[in-house]
Amino acid sequence: MAQPEAPDRGIPLPASPAGSALDRGLGRAERSLVVGLAVLAVIFLMLPVIIVIPMSFSGAQLLTFPPPSLSLRWYDSFFGDPAWLSALLNSVVVALASSVLALILGTLAAYGLVRFRFFGRAVLEANYVAPLIIPPIIAAVALYIVFAQAGLLGSYEGLIIAHTLHSAPYIVLVMTVAIAAFDVRIEQVARSLGASQRVILLRILLPNLAPSVVASWMLAFIVSFDEVILTLFLFGNRETIPKRMFTRLELQIDPTITAIATMLIVFSVAALAVVYLLTRRGGRALLGQAH
Amino acid sequence: MLLAFNLPILLMLAWSFTNPTPTLSHYAYLFEVPIYLRVLANTLRIAAITVVCCMALGYPLAYWLRSMTPRRRLLVLTLVVLPFWISILIRTYAWIVILGNNGLVNRALVDLGLLGQPVEILYSELGVIIGTVNVLLPFFVLPLYAAMTQIDERLMQAARSLGATQRTIFWRIFLPLSLPAVAAGAILVFILTLGFYITPAVLGGGRVPMIANAIALLINELPRWELAATISTLLMLAVIGFYFVARWVRSRGTA
Numbered sequence: 001m002a003q004p005e006a007p008d009r010g011i012p013l014p015a016s017p018a019g020s021a022l023d024r025g026l027g028r029a030e031r032s033l034v035v036g037l038a039v040l041a042v043i044f045l046m047l048p049v050i051i052v053i054p055m056s057f058s059g060a061q062l063l064t065f066p067p068p069s070l071s072l073r074w075y076d077s078f079f080g081d082p083a084w085l086s087a088l089l090n091s092v093v094v095a096l097a098s099s100v101l102a103l104i105l106g107t108l109a110a111y112g113l114v115r116f117r118f119f120g121r122a123v124l125e126a127n128y129v130a131p132l133i134i135p136p137i138i139a140a141v142a143l144y145i146v147f148a149q150a151g152l153l154g155s156y157e158g159l160i161i162a163h164t165l166h167s168a169p170y171i172v173l174v175m176t177v178a179i180a181a182f183d184v185r186i187e188q189v190a191r192s193l194g195a196s197q198r199v200i201l202l203r204i205l206l207p208n209l210a211p212s213v214v215a216s217w218m219l220a221f222i223v224s225f226d227e228v229i230l231t232l233f234l235f236g237n238r239e240t241i242p243k244r245m246f247t248r249l250e251l252q253i254d255p256t257i258t259a260i261a262t263m264l265i266v267f268s269v270a271a272l273a274v275v276y277l278l279t280r281r282g283g284r285a286l287l288g289q290a291h
Numbered sequence: 292m293l294l295a296f297n298l299p300i301l302l303m304l305a306w307s308f309t310n311p312t313p314t315l316s317h318y319a320y321l322f323e324v325p326i327y328l329r330v331l332a333n334t335l336r337i338a339a340i341t342v343v344c345c346m347a348l349g350y351p352l353a354y355w356l357r358s359m360t361p362r363r364r365l366l367v368l369t370l371v372v373l374p375f376w377i378s379i380l381i382r383t384y385a386w387i388v389i390l391g392n393n394g395l396v397n398r399a400l401v402d403l404g405l406l407g408q409p410v411e412i413l414y415s416e417l418g419v420i421i422g423t424v425n426v427l428l429p430f431f432v433l434p435l436y437a438a439m440t441q442i443d444e445r446l447m448q449a450a451r452s453l454g455a456t457q458r459t460i461f462w463r464i465f466l467p468l469s470l471p472a473v474a475a476g477a478i479l480v481f482i483l484t485l486g487f488y489i490t491p492a493v494l495g496g497g498r499v500p501m502i503a504n505a506i507a508l509l510i511n512e513l514p515r516w517e518l519a520a521t522i523s524t525l526l527m528l529a530v531i532g533f534y535f536v537a538r539w540v541r542s543r544g545t546a
């Protein structure tokens with residue numbers, strides 16, 4: 001397909017060093033269009049986060065931006081409401097329990113996937129990561145039907161199982177990368193010196209991978225803490241923070257949610273910063289993965 | 292762990308095929324009742340529009356990231372990744388503030404005299420699409436950016452030394468090389484949109500039903516579990532199918 005050769009619009013010719021050559025895919029007019037759209041995209045991504053924080057300090061009942069007056073009343077209305085506090089407690093309990101379980105199971109699974117070669121390994125690996133791709137609504141329906149028959153609907157046990165299944169894939173992802181990067185020869189030396197598999201795992205591998213372990217555990221915690229859909233279906237009358245937020249959202253506009261949102265944003269950002277510092281590699285693995 | 296995930300899924304499959312005797316009647320029923328087809332059409336349309344919007348915003352963003360200095364790139368990448376880790380619920384909620392009748396956008400439009408009165412952006416398909424694009428844009432940008440960094444800069448230099456213009460280089464070399472990643476990202480965004488529940492429920496205000504909302508309705512309100520299981524099964528097969536297509540496309544791109 002022959003294109004008409006457009007005249008070169010005053011773009012410096014390629015005598016430039018290779019380093020800046022990255023910039024030179026397009027002409028200048030197109031470049032500003034690209035940068036404009038890109039900046040727009042970043043603003044678009046950040047806008048909700050930027051808006052919610054000042055809104056949480058609003059003194060007004062209506063959601064108007066910028067807030068007409070400043071106050072902490074929505075924080076009061078969160079901490080003064082037993083329903084929100086019990087939701088918070090539920091969230092913390094479920095997130096702690098499920099993230100620890102997911103950490104144990106996910107790390108063992110990752111170790112098996114990286115260190116052992118066996119028939120069906122690829123299928124197994126795909127299966128471990130499958131809950132990331134399959135919409136949570138599907139897992140919610142499947143677990144709902146099973147839990148209803150097993151009498152687990154509305155129970156802590158049931159929800160913890162569900163959240164463990166939901167967050168374990170993140171741990172498998174981070175830990176497979178971390179374990180694969182750990183020199184297998186160190187394990188071989190330990191084994192030749194008479195260490196059992198358990199000693200190798202607990203005394204050698206885990207201490208060395210501590211940053212990844214902590215990072216993946218925090219990811220699992222946040223994933224569970226933010227989870228809505230499974231909780232909505234499986235937790236019966238009990239509430240967690242996201243579930244209560246969601247049910248309140250459907251009913252009416254409640255500015256208390258902006259206060260919670262702000263606290264959760266601060267929490268997530270802090271956690272993300274820690275994760276980032278702890279494991280560049282693990283973080284990169286997550287970013288590279290589509291989900 | 293595998294058991295705990297796969298078993299319920301298999302049981303769900305069983306539900307969708309039994310009545311309680313083995314049957315395909317649930318599947319037949321779904322295709323006879325127009326409401327389900329309408330919800331399906333609705334979902335597919337929203338997913339397609341979301342994909343187009345993600346491409347329009349995401350491609351320039353990934354391209355821009357590629358051309359940055361490492362320090363700025365880290366900053367912008369952090370900004371792209373950050374919303375990723377903030378609850379979908381919060382981001383969705385923020386759009387109520389922005390898009391509502393009394394929200395930022397409407398007030399700005401009215402104050403500028405562009406509109407006589409606020410338009411309903413919230414609780415419409417447009418609101419839902421804004422929400423889905425907002426949530427899914429990072430899923431599109433990050434893999435695309437990763438793929439773009441793999442494109443060999445020497446190809447462009449070679450083209451330039453042979454006298455190609457900047458525009459030709461982009462359209463004839465860079466764009467074709469990045470297309471597999473664009474296609475893979477588009478499929479990914481598409482399948483993720485299919486399963487969206489929160490965004491349509493909150494930003495659609497019940498007026499923009501998507502598949503996941505229909506499933507929730509069948510479980511919680513009606514209750515018709517066997518139909519919910521049937522729709523879930525179809526959705527899951529579609530998602531897995533598309534996922535493998537995306538993987539295949541991407542692996543061809545990097546080969």
